[in-house]
Amino acid sequence: MEKKIERALLVGLDITTINKRTDNIDIDSSMDELEELAKAAGAEVVGRVVQSKDARDVAYYVGKGKAQEIKEHCEALEADLVIFNDELSGAQMKNLEDLIGVSIVDRTALILDIFAQRALSKEGKLQVELAQLKYRLPRLYGLGKALSRTGAGIGTRGPGEQKLEIDKRHILNKIADIKRELKEVKKNREVQRMQRLKSDIPIVALVGYTNAGKSTLTNELIKTHKEYNKEKEVFSKDMLFATLDVTLRKATLDNNREFLVVDTVGFVSKLPHDLVEAFKATLEEVKYADLILHVVDASNKNYDIQMDTTLNVLRELKALDKEIITVFNKADKLDYEVNARKDEDVVFISCKTGYNLDVLLDKIKEKIMGNLYDVEMIIPYSRGDIFNTLKEKTIIDNFEYKEEGIYIKTTLDEADYGRYSEYIIK
Ligand SMILES: Nc1nc2c(ncn2[C@@H]2O[C@H](COP(=O)(O)OP(=O)(O)OP(=O)(O)O)[C@@H](O)[C@H]2O)c(=O)[nH]1
Ligand SMILES: [Mg+2]
Incomplete structure (x- = not known):
């Protein structure tokens, strides 16, 4: 698939009313992080706009006037998309897209996009796709431009590069399928975990x-x-x-x-x-x-x-x-x-x-290791398996072949101390 490096303009909102903020990071650090995220998704960052406001604008997130300004920046910088530093509602996306005329991606979609590109395991891929579909469902009508772009742009990619569904009924079916598959994968993992716990x-x-x-x-x-x-x-x-x-x-x-x-x-x-x-x-x-x-x-x-x-x-x-x-x-x-x-x-x-x-x-x-015990043990010759296990697991300071069995001096953890107590002589 053709891959064009997308030119991204970053937009952040510095909310000045403390109790309306969603985090404590200062806006510059937060925008730096957004830039790193954009790069991680494969975009080239061509500019930054930060708006100070006492609260988010319900319709345009940064306010209509600022959105108009962003449109002009986009034209001057030849930006292909605008990345917003917070999660946007479907309505905000649609309004911003209609006004600015390029694809709108929010912080959530950006992070999901990186995850979609990086997930390797079957389970990871399924989980990312599920999160993407859930994110999309309430925003379908606001994602018009982002989803209709040709090629694989940020916000359109599913794990494994296939394009994500945009039809509501298909999405619901797909969500059900993925949940079923995840259950299977989970069962397998459980089995592996049990084996590990046993060991x-x-x-x-x-x-x-x-x-x-x-x-x-x-x-x-x-x-x-x-x-x-x-x-x-x-x-x-x-x-x-x-x-x-x-x-x-x-x-x-x-x-x-x-x-x-x-x-x-x-x-x-x-x-x-x-x-x-x-x-x-x-x-x-x-x-x-x-x-x-x-x-x-x-x-x-x-x-x-x-x-x-x-x-x-x-x-x-x-x-x-x-x-x-x-x-x-x-x-x-x-x-x-x-x-x-x-x-x-x-x-x-x-x-x-x-x-x-x-x-x-x-x-x-x-x-x-919890408590460790310095012990001396005699292991009968019939239990060579224990001797071998301890040789693998511990450092044996000293051992000797005696008449009644193998004498060893070593250090045991709590569990082994209990397990082999009958062979401990000191
Ligand atoms: N200067 C310095 N750099 C370090 C040190 N430890 C790791 N790094 C660098 O920090 C960067 C991130 O390291 P990773 O080990 O990938 O970090 P991570 O926590 O696994 O990151 P994610 O997988 O993205 O969550 C790499 O460029 C490392 O080389 C350190 O002790 N000193
Ligand atoms: Mg890592």
């Missing part, structure tokens, strides 16, 4: 704002595993929403114990609600985690607001009662003091320089 390897989930360094940290952590190779690495890039699908990889602690690292999709402020809903299923892995690493880009001046965004999603996922380590990443770029909040377990690291990665691994060990 009782602790699960450590990395969550955080987009671009915080979750995938980079994942790649650092998995280097500790004996089966590590380059191909196991996950994709990381200086780009919003580099990761869309949840991946699981193995890592090892210095006491030879394995744990699973779960890399997850990043969050962003004003994340479309349907998308949060959609990804709740994928993020279920987080609910089953033994430990959460909340990865924060400490060098971002809005790190505090970004943390709140992440914590809010964790709250929605009902995962806030889990053990959490706050990982302030990019310590190499820090040029101001970052204040940790009270009651938080915090570690400053740099994936770039390797600073404090060992401290982080120690903290992980402390959290997921």
